[in-house]
Amino acid sequence: MLRITMIGSGAIGLSVLSLLKNDPDVSIDSVIVAPDTLDQAREQVGAIAPQAQVVTGLAEVAQRPDLLVECAGHGALRAHVLPALEQGIPCVVVSIGALSDVELARQLEEAAKRGKTQVQLLSGAIGGIDALAAAKIGGLDSVVYTGRKPALAWKDTPADGQFKLEALTEPTVIFEGPAGEAARLFPKNANVAATLSLAGLGLDRTQVRLIADPTSKENVHHVQASGAFGSFEITMRGKPLAANPKTSALTVYSVVRAIGNQAHAVAI
Ligand SMILES: NC(=O)C1=CN([C@@H]2O[C@H](COP(=O)(O)OP(=O)(O)OC[C@H]3O[C@@H](n4cnc5c(N)ncnc54)[C@H](OP(=O)(O)O)[C@@H]3O)[C@@H](O)[C@H]2O)C=CC1
Ligand SMILES: O=C([O-])CC(=O)C(=O)O
Incomplete structure (x- = not known):
C-alpha cells in the first residue's frame, strides 16, 4: 500500500482523488491545502476521500507519507516540496513552470540530495x-x-x-x-x-x-x-x-499514472 499526501485540492487535485479512490494499492492519507480554503477543501475532499486528513502543512500530517504529490501551484514547491525532500520524502510535481526559477530548481536538487531522495517532474499535459x-x-x-x-x-x-x-x-x-x-x-x-x-x-x-x-x-x-x-x-x-x-485533462492522468507506477507491481 502506497501512502500518499497530496498538495492541492483544485481542478487537478480533486480529479486525481476521484480516480484513485478505488485503487486498493493506494491510500490518500492527507491533503495539504491553502489555509484560506480549508473549510471548502474539507467539504470537497471529504465527499471523495473521507479518510483523508485535510491540513495546511506537512507538520500536521499524522503519518509520514511514502510519496508527496504536488498539484497545487508554484508557491507549493517552496512551501511544502522543499521541506519534504529535506526530510527524505520522495515527491512528484506538476507545477514545472516554477522550475524556470533556476535558484528554486537548484534548491530542490540540493534538498533531494541532502534527503537522499528524488523529485520527479511529471510530463503533465505534454507527451514525448x-x-x-x-x-x-x-x-x-x-x-x-x-x-x-x-x-x-x-x-x-x-x-x-x-x-x-x-x-x-x-x-x-x-x-x-x-x-x-x-x-x-x-x-x-x-x-x-x-x-x-x-x-x-x-x-x-x-x-x-x-x-x-x-x-x-x-x-x-x-x-x-x-x-x-x-x-x-x-x-x-x-x-x-x-x-x-x-489545465488539460491529460495532466490529471499523468499524475494518476505516476502514482500507479509507484504503487503497482508493473510500471509503464
Ligand atoms: N505540468 C503540466 O503540464 C501542467 C501543470 N499545471 C499546474 O498544476 C497546478 C495545479 O493546477 P490546477 O489544479 O488546474 O489549479 P487550480 O487553481 O484549480 O488548483 C490549485 C489549488 O492548489 C491550491 N494551492 C495553491 N498554492 C498552494 C499551497 N502553497 N499549498 C496548498 N495548496 C495550494 C490553490 O488554492 P488557492 O485557490 O487558494 O490558490 C488551489 O486550490 C498549477 O501550478 C498549474 O500551473 C497545470 C496544467 C498542466
Ligand atoms: O495544457 C495544459 O494543461 C497546461 C499548459 O498548457 C501549460 O501549463 O503549459
Missing part, C-alpha cells in the same frame, strides 16, 4: 518527454514548441492587457521567444514550455510561440525536435478540465 530526454543524450539541435489555447484561457496573463481577448476573431500570436521568458510571463500556462526545456535544450535555447485561438476548444501543444537522433514532431490536442480551462 521520454523521447526528448533520451534524444538530449545524443545531442539536440533544435526544440520548437507552439502552445495554442482558446482565447479566454489567456485571461489574467500579460496577454489580457495587450490584446482584447474577448474580441479576437482569429488565432493571434501573443508571445514568441525563449522558454524562460515564456515561463516568467505566463507561469500558469507555461508548464509545458518549462518541461520541454528541462528535458531538452534548456530555457534559453527552447523556442516558444503562444497563440490565443478563439476558434479552438482545445489546448493544443505542438513540438518539433531535431538532433543527432533524427527528428520528431508531436501534436497533443488536450481537452481542458471543466473546473479549470487552463
Whole structure:
C-alpha cells in the first residue's frame, strides 16, 4: 500500500482523488491545502476521500507519507516540496513552470540530495518527454514548441492587457521567444514550455510561440525536435478540465499514472 499526501485540492487535485479512490494499492492519507480554503477543501475532499486528513502543512500530517504529490501551484514547491525532500520524502510535481526559477530548481536538487531522495517532474499535459530526454543524450539541435489555447484561457496573463481577448476573431500570436521568458510571463500556462526545456535544450535555447485561438476548444501543444537522433514532431490536442480551462485533462492522468507506477507491481 502506497501512502500518499497530496498538495492541492483544485481542478487537478480533486480529479486525481476521484480516480484513485478505488485503487486498493493506494491510500490518500492527507491533503495539504491553502489555509484560506480549508473549510471548502474539507467539504470537497471529504465527499471523495473521507479518510483523508485535510491540513495546511506537512507538520500536521499524522503519518509520514511514502510519496508527496504536488498539484497545487508554484508557491507549493517552496512551501511544502522543499521541506519534504529535506526530510527524505520522495515527491512528484506538476507545477514545472516554477522550475524556470533556476535558484528554486537548484534548491530542490540540493534538498533531494541532502534527503537522499528524488523529485520527479511529471510530463503533465505534454507527451514525448521520454523521447526528448533520451534524444538530449545524443545531442539536440533544435526544440520548437507552439502552445495554442482558446482565447479566454489567456485571461489574467500579460496577454489580457495587450490584446482584447474577448474580441479576437482569429488565432493571434501573443508571445514568441525563449522558454524562460515564456515561463516568467505566463507561469500558469507555461508548464509545458518549462518541461520541454528541462528535458531538452534548456530555457534559453527552447523556442516558444503562444497563440490565443478563439476558434479552438482545445489546448493544443505542438513540438518539433531535431538532433543527432533524427527528428520528431508531436501534436497533443488536450481537452481542458471543466473546473479549470487552463489545465488539460491529460495532466490529471499523468499524475494518476505516476502514482500507479509507484504503487503497482508493473510500471509503464
Ligand atoms: N505540468 C503540466 O503540464 C501542467 C501543470 N499545471 C499546474 O498544476 C497546478 C495545479 O493546477 P490546477 O489544479 O488546474 O489549479 P487550480 O487553481 O484549480 O488548483 C490549485 C489549488 O492548489 C491550491 N494551492 C495553491 N498554492 C498552494 C499551497 N502553497 N499549498 C496548498 N495548496 C495550494 C490553490 O488554492 P488557492 O485557490 O487558494 O490558490 C488551489 O486550490 C498549477 O501550478 C498549474 O500551473 C497545470 C496544467 C498542466
Ligand atoms: O495544457 C495544459 O494543461 C497546461 C499548459 O498548457 C501549460 O501549463 O503549459
